[in-house]
Amino acid sequence: MAATMTLGDKITAANLEAHRRILAGEPVLVDVQLARDAIPSLPDRTILHAGPPIGWERMCGPMRGAVAGAIVFEGWAKDLDAATKLAASGEIRFEPNHHYDAVGPMTGMTTRNMAVLVVENRAFGNRAFCTVNEGIGNVMRFGGNDAEVIDRLKWIASVAGPALGAAIRHRDGVPLKNIISRGLAMGDEMHMRNAACSSLILRELAGDLADTAKQDLARILRFIAGNDMFFLNVAMAMAKATIAAAHGIEHSTVVTTMARNGTDFGIRVSATGDTWFTGPAQMARGLLFAGFSESDGNPDIGDSCITETVGLGGFSMAASPAVVGFIGAGSLADAIGYTKSMAEITVGPNPQWALPTLNMMGVPTGIDIRKVLSTGLLPVINTAIANKLPGRSQIGAGIVNPPLTCFEQAFVKFAELNGVN
């Protein structure tokens, strides 16, 4: 039977297997640890960043600001000026989060002494990591790097992170798929709206935190309760742990990574291994906070679009009437239209994550680069918009697409690997 399969048949079968693995994932939040413990292979004097590989010379403003802050946080330089010189000197190693099974929102800084959420995909035995969401306002993910930002990160690493880790271990982990299913029904799409799931996970953990927190219990509870985006980083680690199981399937044209570093957008595809296919990061189209114009915005940045690779974010926009207005996406009908159009470029629905506004249709799951190219429909990504200057925070939110060239390059490479030209 297999001998008679055409290459097209093999691709179809491989993509169905990728889809099956995504749906079969059992992501569980199992711990919060320091990155050096969770990712022992992460070297010293190394900064993991969002998106595909990039050096200091091509980094955008927010990324440079965050790098300087991360260096001060680690104590590799005494102040931001010295940190900037050190970053430019070539003595600091920069690598994508994705090279260490990690993800990070916006600038995506991860270093050895930062706390990371640990999500284990118990169906496949792999783990993924994401830093703890810092909250809104002046934060490192948007390039913030002053004392307020550094002090908060140190408190997360030394107090909140260990307390969360103990609470999570106390109850043998928090299964995430059901929380996300409920969140979709409560108006979250898990990229730009996480209000429901942030509340749900706080409800899950509050009792265990009360049992295990050694200090600052009230502050920790307020820290989570005061941040509607607390769950974003959980969802990102969940998505990474889930989609990783679909990576490396021979003949599969399913996208297993989408990420941006503020300069380039990069994708990776199941059958083409760890090769990045990149193009210029685009400007998001959306709503800007009062006092800002489009010229203040930085091109698309962050690993958070890993959520779209598993059918959330822009792919689940129909779930989230509240986010439609926030990101300037038009009406609820437009949101439903976005989700329906994503069904045209994906392998199939995920019935475990159903969309009430679409008669409980499952979220469109498993982006097929062939369908992207044949339809001309690019993945829809919901995103925050960063100020292009370092340390100036978020200035808006909107919708963005990857550049088409990423998919064209990946498809040509895929064809070459399969002897087709």
Added chain:
Amino acid sequence: METDKLLQAEIRVINIGLREFAHDLRTCKVPVVHVDWSPPAVTDPRIASLLAKLGG
């Protein structure tokens, strides 16, 4: 057929592309055959050729 007589005879329609046009005609009880077609999204001949070979 002369164009000025077109609408005087029975109308039978082949609709290519936008399905809504066929739907509207059926609502008016006009016989219509719909052909599912859209303009090629791919403008790069190399990509078009590979898609023809690899499906999608």
